[in-house]
Amino acid sequence: MVEVFTAVEVTDVRFPTSRQLDGSDAMNPEPDYSAAYVTVRTSDGAAGYGLAFTVGRGNEIETAAVEALAPLVTGLPVADVLADPGGLSARLTGDGQLRWLGPHKGVIHMAAGAVLNAVWDLYARREGKPLWDLLAGMTPEQLVSLVDFRYLTDALTPDEALGILRAAEPGRARRRARLLDEGYPAYTTTPGWLGYTDDKLVRLAREAVADGFGQIKLKVGTDRAADVRRLRLAREAVGPDVRIGVDANQAWGVPDAIDWMTALAPYDPYWIEEPTSPDDVLGHAAIRRAVAPVRVATGEHCQNQVVFKQFLQAGAIDVLQLDATRVAGVGENVAILLLAAKFGVPVCPHAGGVGLCEMVQHLAMFDYVAVSGTLTDRVIEYVDHLHEHFTAPVRLRGGRYLAPTVPGAGAEMRPASVAAHRFPDGPVWRTPA
Amino acid sequence: MVEVFTAVEVTDVRFPTSRQLDGSDAMNPEPDYSAAYVTVRTSDGAAGYGLAFTVGRGNEIETAAVEALAPLVTGLPVADVLADPGGLSARLTGDGQLRWLGPHKGVIHMAAGAVLNAVWDLYARREGKPLWDLLAGMTPEQLVSLVDFRYLTDALTPDEALGILRAAEPGRARRRARLLDEGYPAYTTTPGWLGYTDDKLVRLAREAVADGFGQIKLKVGTDRAADVRRLRLAREAVGPDVRIGVDANQAWGVPDAIDWMTALAPYDPYWIEEPTSPDDVLGHAAIRRAVAPVRVATGEHCQNQVVFKQFLQAGAIDVLQLDATRVAGVGENVAILLLAAKFGVPVCPHAGGVGLCEMVQHLAMFDYVAVSGTLTDRVIEYVDHLHEHFTAPVRLRGGRYLAPTVPGAGAEMRPASVAAHRFPDGPVWRTPA
Numbered sequence: 001m002v003e004v005f006t007a008v009e010v011t012d013v014r015f016p017t018s019r020q021l022d023g024s025d026a027m028n029p030e031p032d033y034s035a036a037y038v039t040v041r042t043s044d045g046a047a048g049y050g051l052a053f054t055v056g057r058g059n060e061i062e063t064a065a066v067e068a069l070a071p072l073v074t075g076l077p078v079a080d081v082l083a084d085p086g087g088l089s090a091r092l093t094g095d096g097q098l099r100w101l102g103p104h105k106g107v108i109h110m111a112a113g114a115v116l117n118a119v120w121d122l123y124a125r126r127e128g129k130p131l132w133d134l135l136a137g138m139t140p141e142q143l144v145s146l147v148d149f150r151y152l153t154d155a156l157t158p159d160e161a162l163g164i165l166r167a168a169e170p171g172r173a174r175r176r177a178r179l180l181d182e183g184y185p186a187y188t189t190t191p192g193w194l195g196y197t198d199d200k201l202v203r204l205a206r207e208a209v210a211d212g213f214g215q216i217k218l219k220v221g222t223d224r225a226a227d228v229r230r231l232r233l234a235r236e237a238v239g240p241d242v243r244i245g246v247d248a249n250q251a252w253g254v255p256d257a258i259d260w261m262t263a264l265a266p267y268d269p270y271w272i273e274e275p276t277s278p279d280d281v282l283g284h285a286a287i288r289r290a291v292a293p294v295r296v297a298t299g300e301h302c303q304n305q306v307v308f309k310q311f312l313q314a315g316a317i318d319v320l321q322l323d324a325t326r327v328a329g330v331g332e333n334v335a336i337l338l339l340a341a342k343f344g345v346p347v348c349p350h351a352g353g354v355g356l357c358e359m360v361q362h363l364a365m366f367d368y369v370a371v372s373g374t375l376t377d378r379v380i381e382y383v384d385h386l387h388e389h390f391t392a393p394v395r396l397r398g399g400r401y402l403a404p405t406v407p408g409a410g411a412e413m414r415p416a417s418v419a420a421h422r423f424p425d426g427p428v429w430r431t432p433a
Numbered sequence: 434m435v436e437v438f439t440a441v442e443v444t445d446v447r448f449p450t451s452r453q454l455d456g457s458d459a460m461n462p463e464p465d466y467s468a469a470y471v472t473v474r475t476s477d478g479a480a481g482y483g484l485a486f487t488v489g490r491g492n493e494i495e496t497a498a499v500e501a502l503a504p505l506v507t508g509l510p511v512a513d514v515l516a517d518p519g520g521l522s523a524r525l526t527g528d529g530q531l532r533w534l535g536p537h538k539g540v541i542h543m544a545a546g547a548v549l550n551a552v553w554d555l556y557a558r559r560e561g562k563p564l565w566d567l568l569a570g571m572t573p574e575q576l577v578s579l580v581d582f583r584y585l586t587d588a589l590t591p592d593e594a595l596g597i598l599r600a601a602e603p604g605r606a607r608r609r610a611r612l613l614d615e616g617y618p619a620y621t622t623t624p625g626w627l628g629y630t631d632d633k634l635v636r637l638a639r640e641a642v643a644d645g646f647g648q649i650k651l652k653v654g655t656d657r658a659a660d661v662r663r664l665r666l667a668r669e670a671v672g673p674d675v676r677i678g679v680d681a682n683q684a685w686g687v688p689d690a691i692d693w694m695t696a697l698a699p700y701d702p703y704w705i706e707e708p709t710s711p712d713d714v715l716g717h718a719a720i721r722r723a724v725a726p727v728r729v730a731t732g733e734h735c736q737n738q739v740v741f742k743q744f745l746q747a748g749a750i751d752v753l754q755l756d757a758t759r760v761a762g763v764g765e766n767v768a769i770l771l772l773a774a775k776f777g778v779p780v781c782p783h784a785g786g787v788g789l790c791e792m793v794q795h796l797a798m799f800d801y802v803a804v805s806g807t808l809t810d811r812v813i814e815y816v817d818h819l820h821e822h823f824t825a826p827v828r829l830r831g832g833r834y835l836a837p838t839v840p841g842a843g844a845e846m847r848p849a850s851v852a853a854h855r856f857p858d859g860p861v862w863r864t865p866a
Binding site: 028057065094098099103151153253278281286 | 497582709747
């Protein structure tokens with residue numbers, strides 16, 4: 001019997017993070033970090049895991065979207081899909097009816113990403129490799145076949161993508177060895193949530209430096225005077241040599257962003273993240289021109305590769321923060337890494353949330369080994385919560401992610417965690433806060 | 434007792450349009466035109482109707498999104514909401530958890546639009562006016578209060594918006610009278626669906642001219658030779674003085690769009706609609722520079738006012754095609770009309786689908802009376818199907834929409850139509866094609 005996909009299962013999993021104000025920022029004051037958690041199964045009993053990250057209400061919409069995509073996967077021969085993952089991506093993102101709900105954005109696109117990442121997880125397990133190493137072992141031709149170039153060729157052609165990947169081939173083995181030895185640099189967002197007191201901010205900032213982090217991040221955007229005070233305290237706590245990113249989570253319009261960053265400038269912020277709408281390419285470009293040398297960063301809410309393409313074409317960003325679950329999975333993120341390499345912009349992935357650290361580290365490490373070939377100005381975000389719910393939690397040492405060695409793409413959760421946090425009927429949700 | 438909203442009901446309604454290939458285009462080959470159909474109800478027994486248009490599969494995701502928004506509306510005093518519709522819009526599009534699913538795009542944003550339009554329908558009924566006349570009777574200050582300026586002020590400030598509206602005040606009464614006398618110009622898409630034979634195309638094109646239309650539209654983008662042949666036939670059928678728009682429904686990348694339009698140029702296409710990804714502002718700008726004097730049009734898939742702002746800032750479009758159900762309802766469309774007026778770009782709304790003609794005519798007519806003040810180069814799309822399912826179907830005469838006089842915003846469907854087409858349990862869907 002030919003092995004086929006037999007099921008795409010989805011579970012609404014939510015963590016009551018709003019009870020502690022972990023994760024609070026200017027636009028998401030009380031998030032309950034959540035996941036539409038996907039399991040793909042095959043007729044041979046194999047499984048792969050993926051998820052779409054949300055912040056609570058609406059996670060049930062995301063699960064409905066995954067259910068709508070399931071019939072496009074079940075019944076397909078596994079070998080055919082793994083031989084051409086780009087084909088499955090085109091099928092899920094190009095369906096003649098579902099496409100209307102995007103195209104390539106929001107709920108339906110994130111659902112496609114969750115399903116595609118689950119298939120990639122199964123693929124990596126089958127190959128006995130962590131995802132980063134599976135990708136870093138593919139030929140340039142295989143990698144280019146993952147990319148949907150329909151809307152990209154004015155900025156990146158298949159030949160240019162091949163050229164980037166071929167240029168990085170000679171150093172792959174050396175960089176792979178170095179990555180396994182030394183890990184990948186991280187920065188931490190743990191000190192800077194808006195809901196934390198000044199004392200907690202200062203204590204956590206000092207701990208971050210002691211732990212070896214060379215960069216921390218503060219949430220800003222609700223109260224300008226408080227932001228100035230908090231950035232000053234953080235700067236005093238970490239000294240002049242540790243980078244401090246600030247993150248407005250889209251709180252501002254263009255003129256407000258420029259004014260606010262002028263007020264923060266004396267305390268040497270390294271980057272301003274999400275200063276305005278994630279859709280506003282031209283707005284980011286205007287802000288970047290005005291706030292330099294402070295860098296402009298965005299990407300966690302960037303809906304797809306077409307918008308990333310424009311951020312790069314317009315010279316709107318200094319730092320590209322891709323997300324593992326916002327776009328259509330591994331294939332679209334390979335496209336985004338190639339675009340960033342073409343334009344010479346460093347990728348510093350968004351993480352935190354539920355399982356984002358576990359997933360996104362694979363993309364950054366693949367980028368280092370086989371695409372950009374460099375760690376310069378590259379850092380992966382790190383947030384120290386919810387890792388205990390994953391079967392292969394990230395490992396950090398001295399402010400660096402250690403390269404994962406467990407086969408897979410990182411999204412598998414512990415069955416007990418899924419059961420406990422299932423919404424609305426899991427025990428965590430049956431007990432009021 | 435204070436009147437409050439008591440329910441936001443939603444029904445999955447689908448029409449089996451794929452059985453006739455009505456509505457077939459390059460990216461939506463077999464659509465089943467559908468609606469997440471919304472009814473808001475109050476404690477005094479009042480109701481209002483709205484919908485989100487989709488093309489079949491996934492309509493259940495849209496209904497799930499409406500259900501997620503319902504608790505943000507129920508319990509609110511009706512008088513408070515109608516006194517500040519901008520406040521309700523901010524509540525629905527800014528929820529600290531649901532916002533993550535967009536923000537302001539795709540499934541969750543369309544659901545907000547359906548709910549907000551239903552509230553506007555109730556408001557217009559209560560005032561005894563069609564929506565266009567309700568809006569056109571508001572003061573400039575009231576209209577400006579409907580707009581969320583957070584991400585707009587680099588292109589349009591509240592003062593500039595007030596200036597535009599005040600400048601149009603003197604002629605309101607005269608234009609209102611003219612609109613009631615003469616109606617609003619339309620163009621028809623009926624002849625040009627990809628699934629139609631050449632004979633049917635030619636026959637319908639001739640009928641359109643005989644019916645008084647000054648513009649028709651052809652779908653293109655699947656087969657270049659066929660497109661050249663069909664455009665030639667259409668041009669021969671209608672003569673040199675009738676405008677022919679062509680619509681690629683996002684089929685192309687930037688270089689393909691330019692090449693394809695060069696092949697069609699000998700037959701004098703008036704505009705190229707959706708030449709590429711609706712997210713690609715810079716791509717549209719490049720296409721526009723290359724294909725002039727052919728005009729570039731887009732908007733039916735434009736996710737929100739921030740992207741429309743950039744289309745205008747970048748000089749990327751000649752024609753702005755807003756949609757009644759893609760964005761967050763009447764308020765966001767008022768913002769889009771004001772942006773278009775600021776930049777001097779004509780608005781030619783997208784229609785067709787399910788109820789889009791019925792809804793969008795109000796926005797165009799309001800624009801004429803109280804915003805742009807002109808009909809020059811303005812046309813509303815018209816497609817001649819599914820109108821019979823609405824309680825106040827559009828009325829056309831001599832290629833023009835007659836101004837609706839029935840109170841409301843146009844989205845109310847006949848209860849028998851809703852019952853017959855309810856998915857999956859209505860009689861139309863229990864009977865196989």
